[in-house]
Amino acid sequence: MSVFKKVDIHTHILPPELPPFKKKYGYGGFILLEHHKPCHARMVHDGGKFFREIGHNTWDALERIKECDDTGVQIQVLSTVPVMFSYWAKPEDALDLSRFLNDHIAKVVSENQKRFIGLGTVPLQSTEHAIKELERCVQDLGLVGVQIGSHVNGMNFDDPKLFPFFQAAEKLNAAIFVHPWDMLGEKRMEKYWLSWLVGMPTELAIAISSMIFGGVFERLPKLRIAFAHGGGSFGVHLGRIEHGLNVRPDLCAVHNDGNPKEYLGRFYVDSLVHDPEKLKFLINLYGEDRIALGSDY
Secondary structure (H helix, E strand, O other), X not given: OOOOOOEEEEEEOXXXXXXXXXXXXXXXXXXXXXXXXXXXXXXXXXXXOEEEEEEHHHOOHHHHHHHHHHHOOOEEEEEOOHHHOOOOOOHHHHHHHHHHHHHHHHHHHXXXXXXXXXXXXXXXXXXXXHHHHXXXXXXXXXXXXXXXXXOEOOEOOOOOOOHHHXXXXXXXXOEEEEEOOOXXXXXXXXXXXXXXXXXXXXXXXXXXXXXXXXXXXXXXXOOEEEEOHHHOOHHHHHHHHHHHHHHOHHHHOOOXXXXXXXXXXHOEEEOOOOOHHHHHHHHHHHOHHHEEOOOOO
């Protein structure tokens, strides 16, 4: 019998019910769940705009375990649906929302410790609040780290305001899973769902490049971080990124002059690239020990 376990690091979960956040906080923009028929719900913005249809495997732990058994997955790493990040909200309200979601994930994990591992969410629009909730997730709730979005209201990961958060994560040995959200140029890409098809991979390329050129990896060598969707388009553009550093160091090497290729062993990516040849490319680029199973369950 194999000693290896199939661990899916990219799975999303929600509580079975979401409170009326608009009523609670006094303003809108949050997600509601409408259970319109058995085993199905609609994710709807509180202004009435439809976001996504979901099944009960999104909130039903026993159904998740059954489906994991069917696909040979021994462990799922649970994280919230990225639309719940709510970085645009008031920091105190986003902290309250994060605590609600994190308490739920921690409860699901505690009741199924052999099958689930948990990642929390934090209000990154306030570094102080984010660090506070990160510490609670790891030290009090027993979660292994957090999932964060690919930027924070336009702030890339090289922004000095975010560095204390990454520093705190390294100190806690907390894992960070980066998921694209609120895609760049979304208004230009409304047609054909391009913000999801093209914008998402670009978001991750920006996130990784910002951490390299911003010197975040250099300053935090023990930071444990993984990027969803195979690291997006970063790997495909790596040669161009390296070339840019070589020919225009005045523009690229503002904070760090390290060759981008030297940082390939400093982070992980998941396997969710939807193409066997692309996966082979990533294995050759990153090495098989830097790629984790990810399904976007």
